[in-house]
Amino acid sequence: MELGWLVCGTAVLLLLHVLMELSPAVNFALRIGFYCVLCLVSSALAAAACLLVNGGRTVKNMRIIKAVVKTFKYFFGLRFEVKGLENFEVEGPAIIVSNHQSILDMMGLMEILPDNCVQVGKKELMYTGTVGLIIYLGGVIFINRKSTSSAKMVMAEVAKTMANENLKVWVYPEGTRNCTGDLLPFKKGAFHLAVQAQVPVIPVVYSSFTTFYNPKTKLFTSGKIKVEVLPPIETKGLTSDDVTDLTDRCFCTMRETLFRLSGRPSEAKDSS
Numbered sequence: 001m002e003l004g005w006l007v008c009g010t011a012v013l014l015l016l017h018v019l020m021e022l023s024p025a026v027n028f029a030l031r032i033g034f035y036c037v038l039c040l041v042s043s044a045l046a047a048a049a050c051l052l053v054n055g056g057r058t059v060k061n062m063r064i065i066k067a068v069v070k071t072f073k074y075f076f077g078l079r080f081e082v083k084g085l086e087n088f089e090v091e092g093p094a095i096i097v098s099n100h101q102s103i104l105d106m107m108g109l110m111e112i113l114p115d116n117c118v119q120v121g122k123k124e125l126m127y128t129g130t131v132g133l134i135i136y137l138g139g140v141i142f143i144n145r146k147s148t149s150s151a152k153m154v155m156a157e158v159a160k161t162m163a164n165e166n167l168k169v170w171v172y173p174e175g176t177r178n179c180t181g182d183l184l185p186f187k188k189g190a191f192h193l194a195v196q197a198q199v200p201v202i203p204v205v206y207s208s209f210t211t212f213y214n215p216k217t218k219l220f221t222s223g224k225i226k227v228e229v230l231p232p233i234e235t236k237g238l239t240s241d242d243v244t245d246l247t248d249r250c251f252c253t254m255r256e257t258l259f260r261l262s263g264r265p266s267e268a269k270d271s272s
């Protein structure tokens, strides 16, 4: 009986392996499916740990989430090469902004997440079962992207509480996932928040995933991700009139870094 199960299990695994070798679409679907299952199962276990250790919704739970998610990269053959971590060592709160390519970004986020840091996420993420629960328990700030005024109100509230709670806030200023190897124009919410709270902006750039991950061509193999934490940009003394300039400066620096880390010639070099 047990031998029968063993033979069946081995046959299924072999079949999956052959299918994955033969078809990139099957390989992609299975790997993404596995990522989602891993997230859902780990979230359930981590949620129990968070409730037992910290009793409810608090940024302290991010330490538990980070410890769990940092192991995921081994399942997918991903390696991170990180530079500039010392730039997180600012005194007090800060806004961290980074590029957002895929749901796989959660691994890159947790690889370097500083203490006392929560992310801004779309409210729909609350309804992803155990993943929603763990994100809630971690203290993620939920915004309604369909309502600019309510998103602005939530962000203004965060600007007020950041200092009291010594919080760093991680925002994806592109506002959505973008896996093209370039940046989408930045939304200004993160920069308004930094100016309102008078705290520095710390840009973080992840190299393009396109060499090992591309949902359009169903590519998903192992790969290396270069990460660079850039020096903080001060906002002391800036007002809302300076937000556009601050956004543009940050965008240009991050785009240049993205191209450099991804081995793609920058626009300036293109035109020369």
Ligand SMILES: CCCCCC/C=C\CCCCCCCCCC(=O)SCCNC(=O)CCNC(=O)[C@H](O)C(C)(C)COP(=O)(O)OP(=O)(O)OC[C@H]1O[C@@H](n2cnc3c(N)ncnc32)[C@H](O)[C@@H]1OP(=O)(O)O
Pocket: 039, 040, 042, 043, 046, 064, 065, 068, 069, 100, 106, 119, 120, 121, 122, 125, 131, 134, 135, 138, 140, 143, 145, 146, 147, 148, 149, 151, 152, 155, 156, 171, 172, 173, 174, 175, 176, 187, 188, 189, 190, 192, 193
């Ligand atoms: C244990 C195992 C677990 C395994 C799984 C889990 C793993 C880890 C779990 C933890 C981690 C979870 C992390 C979750 C990450 C989620 C990522 C996302 O969801 S990304 C999507 C959501 N985020 C964003 O959208 C942020 C970026 N967007 C913005 O900043 C936007 O500006 C906005 C959302 C605030 C508003 O957007 P929109 O309605 O489109 O309006 P705009 O065009 O951007 O702005 C209109 C004008 O308003 C001005 N503005 C914007 N913000 C402000 C403000 N705060 N104060 C004043 N004014 C503001 C803006 O300048 C525009 O005016 P203009 O005159 O045109 O300049």
Ligand SMILES: CCCCCCCC/C=C\CCCCCCCC(=O)OC[C@@H](O)COP(=O)(O)O
Pocket: 035, 036, 037, 039, 040, 100, 102, 103, 104, 105, 106, 122, 125, 127, 128, 129, 131, 175, 176, 177, 178
């Ligand atoms: C009972 C309901 C069950 C629902 C099951 C849902 C399954 C989801 C399971 C695992 C998914 C793992 C996701 C990890 C968190 C990813 C956060 C993220 O990257 O969100 C995307 C968001 O930034 C931008 O969204 P869009 O690009 O605008 O779209």
